[in-house]
């Protein structure tokens with residue numbers, strides 16, 4: 585099985601082709617889709633033209649299937665979803681919701697954290713990744 589990305593709420597698949605598809609809304613109520621490359625650490629992305637986001641602007645992220653929020657509630661500017669690899673191993677993926685900020689974390693079931701992209705010391709405790 586190919587790597588699949590899932591919404592943690594409805595477990596709907598949120599990837600197609602080589603992209604993870606997320607629904608997004610800005611604080612000024614602009615809405616559209618964000619396409620992220622499914623390869624972790626590859627920050628190629630595309631956004632709907634209706635969603636003109638400024639560098640550094642924080643957007644709210646939603647599941648494109650069930651429209652639940654993927655924001656992590658207790659920390660600002662992060663969102664999460666699930667990844668299941670070809671061996672059916674499941675891990676959490678955490679991304680920045682700040683447009684242009686290239687940060688990705690993976691957290692596996694043993695709370696082992698790997699970071700990709702820019703390093704930020706403010707994210708150090710894996711426990712909050714796993715909170716509902």
Ligand SMILES: [Zn+2]
Pocket residue numbers: 591592593594595596647648649650651652
């Ligand atoms: Zn969903």
